Each structure stands twice: as structure tokens, then as C-alpha cells.
Amino acid sequence: xxxxxxxxxxxxxxxxxxxxxxxxxxxxxxxxxxxxxxxxxxxxxxxxxxxxxxxxxxxxxxxxxxxxxxxxxxxxxxxxxxxxxxxxxxxxxxxxxxxxxxxxxxxxxxxxxxxxxxxxxxxxxxxxxxxxxxxxxxxxxxxxxxxxxxxxxxxxxxxxxxxxxxxxxxxxxxxxxxxxxxxxxxxxxxxxxxxxxxxxxxxxxxxxxxxxxxxxxxxxxxxxxxxxxxxxxxxxxxxxxxxxxxxxxxxxxxxxxxxxxxxxxxxxxxxxxxxxxxxxxxxxxxxxxxxxxxxxxxxxxxxxxxxxxx
Amino acid sequence: xxxxxxxxxxxxxxxxxxxxxxxxxxxxxxxxxxxxxxxxxxxxxxxxxxxxxxxxxxxxxxxxxxxxxxxxxxxxxxxxxxxxxxxxxxxxxxxxxxxxxxxxxxxxxxxxxxxxxxxxxxxxxxxxxxxxxxxxxxxxxxxxxxxxxxxxxxxxxxxxxxxxxxxxxxxxxxxxxxxxxxxxxxxxxxxxxxxxxxxxxxxxxxxxxxxxxxxxxxxxxxxxxxxxxxxxxxxxxxxxxxxxxxxxxxxxxxxxxxxxxxxxxxxxxxxxxxxxxxxxxxxxxxxxxxxxxxxxxxxxxxxxxxxxxx
Numbered sequence: 001x002x003x004x005x006x007x008x009x010x011x012x013x014x015x016x017x018x019x020x021x022x023x024x025x026x027x028x029x030x031x032x033x034x035x036x037x038x039x040x041x042x043x044x045x046x047x048x049x050x051x052x053x054x055x056x057x058x059x060x061x062x063x064x065x066x067x068x069x070x071x072x073x074x075x076x077x078x079x080x081x082x083x084x085x086x087x088x089x090x091x092x093x094x095x096x097x098x099x100x101x102x103x104x105x106x107x108x109x110x111x112x113x114x115x116x117x118x119x120x121x122x123x124x125x126x127x128x129x130x131x132x133x134x135x136x137x138x139x140x141x142x143x144x145x146x147x148x149x150x151x152x153x154x155x156x157x158x159x160x161x162x163x164x165x166x167x168x169x170x171x172x173x174x175x176x177x178x179x180x181x182x183x184x185x186x187x188x189x190x191x192x193x194x195x196x197x198x199x200x201x202x203x204x205x206x207x208x209x210x211x212x213x214x215x216x217x218x219x220x221x222x223x224x225x226x227x228x229x230x231x232x233x234x235x236x237x238x239x240x241x242x243x244x245x246x247x248x249x250x251x252x253x254x255x256x257x258x259x260x261x262x263x264x265x266x267x268x269x270x271x272x273x274x275x276x277x278x279x280x281x282x283x284x285x286x287x288x289x290x291x292x293x294x295x296x297x298x299x300x301x302x303x304x305x306x307x308x309x310x
Numbered sequence: 311x312x313x314x315x316x317x318x319x320x321x322x323x324x325x326x327x328x329x330x331x332x333x334x335x336x337x338x339x340x341x342x343x344x345x346x347x348x349x350x351x352x353x354x355x356x357x358x359x360x361x362x363x364x365x366x367x368x369x370x371x372x373x374x375x376x377x378x379x380x381x382x383x384x385x386x387x388x389x390x391x392x393x394x395x396x397x398x399x400x401x402x403x404x405x406x407x408x409x410x411x412x413x414x415x416x417x418x419x420x421x422x423x424x425x426x427x428x429x430x431x432x433x434x435x436x437x438x439x440x441x442x443x444x445x446x447x448x449x450x451x452x453x454x455x456x457x458x459x460x461x462x463x464x465x466x467x468x469x470x471x472x473x474x475x476x477x478x479x480x481x482x483x484x485x486x487x488x489x490x491x492x493x494x495x496x497x498x499x500x501x502x503x504x505x506x507x508x509x510x511x512x513x514x515x516x517x518x519x520x521x522x523x524x525x526x527x528x529x530x531x532x533x534x535x536x537x538x539x540x541x542x543x544x545x546x547x548x549x550x551x552x553x554x555x556x557x558x559x560x561x562x563x564x565x566x567x568x569x570x571x572x573x574x575x576x577x578x579x580x581x582x583x584x585x586x587x588x589x590x591x592x593x594x595x596x597x598x599x600x601x602x603x604x605x606x607x608x609x610x611x612x613x614x615x616x617x618x619x620x
Contacts, residue, residue: 119540125519126533127540156497156532172532174496181495186487187466209435215563217527218483218556222466223436226482230429230437246528253525 009033009065010308012058013298014112016076017132018043022294023058028308030299032292034061042075050082051107062110069307070106071298073115074132077102082112087119087129093166094138098304115301120169128172132294133158136266137167139297140289149260150289151279153247153271155180159254173250179243188221191228192238202237203244207278210248217249243274251278259284266293319343319375320618322368323608324422326386327351327442332604333368338618340609342602344371352385360392361417372420379617380416381608383425384442387412392422397429397439403476404448408614425611430479438482442604443468446576447477449607450599459570460599461589463557463581465490469564483560489553498531501538502548512547513554517588520558527559553584561588569594576603 008027015022019041025034040053055062062068077085085102101113117131137150137160150160155176161169183189213220224242227233233241259282265272266289276286290296302308318337325332329351335344350363365372372378387395395412411423427441447460447470460470465486471479493499523530534552537543543551569592575582576599586596600606612618 125515125522126530127536127542128533129536129539171529172536173528174531175528177496178492178528178531181491182488185491185495186484205435212435214525215523215527215559217525217563218485218488218560219481219563220436221484221488222482223438226437226439229439232437249525250528253527253529 012070014072015294017074070112071302073135077114085114085116090120091166091168094304135297136293139293152266193235196236199237199240202240206241206244207248210245322380324382325604327384380422381612383445387424395424395426400430401476401478404614445607446603449603462576485560503545506546509547509550512550516551516554517558520555
């Protein structure tokens with residue numbers, strides 16, 4: 001990189017999750033001057049040497065910019081991470097997150113601010129938490145946008161309800177992890193092909209069943225086996241059907257009787273495409289968020305925290 | 311055993327499932343003269359040598375009683391078993407099962423009749439099957455009883471609706487396997503104690519959440535983690551809560567708005583006791599079936615098949 005661009009560096013931004021560390025060197029406007037990706041997620045860092053992991057990934061950036069402000073979101077702020085950044089209660093906006101960042105000395109004169117996660121206690125018997133997704137949502141919101149529904153599909157799929165410039169509530173679904181676990185470790189996986197390409201028709205049959213399943217999910221899951229036993233679902237179709245069933249059940253539960261008119265999807269493009277299909281069948285228009293929503297969100301929170309000029 | 315009792319032997323009855331083989335030597339009235347249990351379930355029999363497994367378990371009985379009629383129920387009649395006994399469609403009574411038994415030559419002059427499983431096609435998108443449980447239900451019904459609701463908790467929990475002397479319909483729930491898989495292979499298990507004794511209060515909180523969960527099961531499952539993260543569920547309470555959540559969700563789905571006035575539970579006493587608690591909270595009285603329902607059912611089907619004097 002040319003020295004002139006490097007000189008524009010104003011912020012080190014880290015999306016530090018369970019499995020991966022993504023790092024960006026940002027200019028004042030939040031554009032990336034450089035970026036890196038390492039398989040140094042919280043669960044991969046040996047002996048909790050987070051300082052060493054950070055130096056190994058971005059040590060040259062920090063050496064070139066002594067005192068560079070640094071901010072991180074994600075599981076790095078969990079009890080298993082570097083330092084615990086306690087959950088902030090919903091509703092919460094930029095300011096609440098910015099003022100609750102927890103600082104940790106990262107060595108060599110670098111102070112790292114860690115963005116807290118969010119807690120939602122709408123139902124006392126069913127509290128919910130997230131860490132990292134709040135930053136992506138704040139990054140995905142268009143400048144000045146004050147309301148929206150955001151869906152972040154994945155291992156633990158999140159539905160985030162944003163209004164009046166604050167995250168009002170959210171709900172987590174265990175969809176992705178349940179899919180992986182059912183496929184790898186239960187009788188359902190035994191009648192599925194190991195490396196089948198996406199089966200669009202089976203996926204559609206699956207989500208139609210999922211949208212219809214009401215309180216019957218435990219029963220419908222066994223149906224994946226029955227359909228295979230009765231030769232109505234081939235081994236190549238099994239994974240698509242199960243994926244559809246679970247995503248359909250998630251969409252039904254999250255949307256209730258009134259699907260939101262518009263949903264913004266944040267995450268892996270292929271997975272977002274599956275959600276798009278189901279959401280649009282239920283009557284919601286969809287938008288795909290920018291790929292680097294976490295980067296944009298970190299920059300916005302850093303500004304609110306006055307780590308860089310507002 | 312005295313020779314006089316041995317001389318009364320009229321039937322070899324086998325409950326031959328996925329993991330275990332239970333065998334009884336029965337007299338004319340269906341009482342057990344002798345019984346054995348072997349870990350020789352269908353998945354444990356090497357090289358599909360079912361004939362060898364049978365000889366190893368009951369060879370002396372067969373040698374002492376040449377030409378003894380023999381009958382088996384369970385996964386031994388599946389595609390992975392000795393010979394496939396195709397599913398019989400519901401509604402089905404003793405006679406339908408008896409006349410659809412499939413005979414296999416077990417060697418040394420023994421013919422083994424294998425009871426077919428049942429198929430229920432009430433919902434075209436959600437057919438259901440069972441193998442072995444139909445025999446337990448016919449064994450659990452009191453002599454002359456023509457109607458009842460039977461629940462067989464377990465890996466794949468079954469709800470069987472019996473009327474006019476026939477099994478009219480049934481539904482399978484993946485409750486037991488999902489519990490085991492979530493506990494062993496997902497993030498939910500990581501915050502659970504490995505060997506916790508039953509936690510009755512946590513189990514109760516779980517089934518209350520399960521009965522209330524509607525179409526939200528994928529969301530409520532993540533709640534098991536959130537409650538633990540927020541220190542509202544201890545590692546020792548986790549398994550009980552998850553078990554309650556899943557059983558509650560199953561009972562809600564199976565009972566709908568009108569819980570049956572009486573339910574007969576068939577199976578492991580400790581597991582049946584958990585279901586009893588939830589079912590009685592929903593307003594159903596419960597009865598525990600005799601421990602050897604499979605033995606009684608096999609004897610009744612053998613009579614209907616005229617393998618022994620009616």
C-alpha cells in the first residue's frame with residue numbers, strides 16, 4: 001500500500017467472533033485502506049493470548065500508527081473472550097453501545113474498545129442475547145434510516161427489530177446449528193447424500209411444510225425420515241428439504257400473522273438467497289445488506305464513542 | 311427350568327429392535343416360561359447373520375421344541391433387518407397384522423413370522439411409520455378394550471390413537487433423539503453438567519415453556535443457552551429444563567386444544583413418569599401399561615395368525 005493512503009489511517013476495526021477475526025484499517029470516512037482475515041476466532045486463540053493474536057494479525061499496522069484508536073465487536077467481549085463487556089439492555093442505539101464499550105490494554109500503547117452485546121428481556125421466561133450482530137445492524141442501516149427489520153441467518157439466526165434509531169427487540173433461532181446437528185448426528189442424516197448440490201424443489205417442499213408446521217416441528221422433523229423411507233425424498237434431496245423445513249418454521253415463528261413489508265438480510269449470500277425465497281413467498285420484500293456491515297457499524301460506533309472525529 | 315414347565319412351551323416370541331433382542335418362551339396363555347435379553351439388535355448383528363444371532367440367543371429352546379412356532383416384531387422386519395415386512399396401512403387391527411406377517415426360514419425347521427409395521431397417510435406431505443410399537447399397543451390394550459390413546463415415549467416418541475379395535479392413526483415425535491443430539495453436539499450442552507441427577511424444578515420450568523411455545527420451538531431452544539448465560543439456569547438444571555421443554559412441546563402438539571381424558575403410557579418407567587407429570591398438568595389421567603406389552607401383543611397376534619390355538 002502506498003504511504004499516502006496509510007497515512008490516512010484513523011481506526012483499527014475488528015470483527016472478532018467465535019471462529020474468525022476480520023480486521024480493517026479505516027480512514028476517517030470509514031473506508032477500508034487495508035483488510036485481513038485470520039482463523040483466530042475466540043475459540044482458536046491458544047492460552048487466551050488475545051494480545052498475541054492481535055499483534056500477529058495487525059502488528060505492522062499498529063507499529064506504523066502508534067496510538068491508533070481500536071474497536072472490536074463480537075464474542076471477544078464474552079466471558080470466554082478477552083474481557084467481558086456486559087450486555088446492554090434493549091432498546092439501545094449507537095450512544096448506548098458507544099458509552100458501554102469496555103477498554104482493554106492491548107499492549108504497545110494500544111487501547112482496544114470492545115462493543116458490548118445486547119440483552120432483550122421481553123419475555124421473562126425467554127430472555128435473549130446477541131454479540132456482534134448489533135454492530136452489523138447499525139452498519140446495515142442506511143444513513144439516517146431509523147426503522148427496519150433485519151435478519152441475520154446463520155448458526156444462531158437473529159431477527160432484529162429496529163425503530164426510532166434504536167434496536168427495540170430481537171429474537172434468536174437455533175436454525176443453522178440444529179440443521180448441522182440433525183444432519184451429522186441423527187437418523188435423519190443417515191438417508192442423506194454427503195455432498196449433494198442444492199436441490200431447489202426439495203427446498204421448496206421443505207419450506208412449504210415449515211411455514212405450515214405450527215407447533216408440530218418435532219413431528220415434522222421425523223417426517224424427513226418417513227418421506228425418505230417411503231421413497232418420496234431422495235438422499236440428494238434430503239438436505240434441501242430439511243433446510244427448507246427449518247427456515248420455513250423460523251420465518252413462520254418470527255413473522256407471525258403480519259409479515260413485515262420489507263426485510264434486510266445480512267450475511268452469507270447463498271444463505272440469504274434461501275431466506276429471500278421464503279420471505280418473499282410470505283409477502284416481504286427483501287434487500288441484501290452491504291457485505292461489510294460490521295466494518296461500517298464499527299466505524300459508526302467509534303464515531304459515537306468519539307474515538308474518531310464525528 | 312423343570313421339564314414339566316418346558317413341555318408347556320407353545321410359542322417363541324421376539325421383540326427384535328434396533329439395539330436389543332428380547333426373547334420369551336411362552337405357554338398357551340401367553341405367560342413367560344423363560345426369557346432372555348441380548349444386545350443383538352438389528353444394528354449389532356454382524357454380516358446380517360440373523361439366523362446365527364437367533365440360535366445364539368434361543369438355540370436351546372428351539373432344539374428342545376422342534377417346530378415351535380416363532381413370531382417377531384420390530385426393526386427385524388425393516389429393510390435393514392432379516393426380511394422386509396411391508397408396512398400395513400391404517401386403520402389396522404390384529405387381523406390385518408396377523409395376515410400380513412412375512413415368514414422367513416430360520417433354519418433347523420423353524421419358521422419365523424415377522425409382524426409388519428404400520429403406515430399412516432393422514433397428511434400427504436407428512437406420512438408416518440412405525441415398527442414394533444403397534445405390537446406393544448395391542449399388548450397394552452386390556453382384553454376387550456376397543457379404544458384408547460397410547461403414548462410410547464423414547465427416541466422417537468409415538469402417539470397412537472386406537473378405536474373400534476383398530477389403530478386408526480398415529481404420530482411420531484423426534485423428542486428423545488433431539489434431546490440427546492442437542493445435549494451432546496450443540497452449544498446447549500456446553501453449559502450443562504455431564505452427570506446431573508434429575509432436577510424436578512427445572513424440568514417443570516421447561517415443560518411450562520414447552521406447553522406455551524406454539525410455533526416458537528427453534529427460538530425457545532436458544533433460550534436454554536440464554537438462561538444459562540444469564541445465570542438463571544445452572545449446569546445441573548440444564549438437562550432437566552431441556553427435557554421438559556421438548557416433552558412440553560410434544561404434548562402440546564399431540565394434544566391440541568382437547569387433551570384426551572385418559573392416556574396409557576408404555577415404556578421406561580422413569581421416562582413415563584416425566585410424561586405423566588406433563589399430561590396430568592394438561593388434564594389427562596394416565597395409566598402405566600404392563601412392562602411386557604410386547605410379549606402380550608406378540609401372543610395375541612400369534613393367536614390371530616393361528617400359530618397357536620385361539
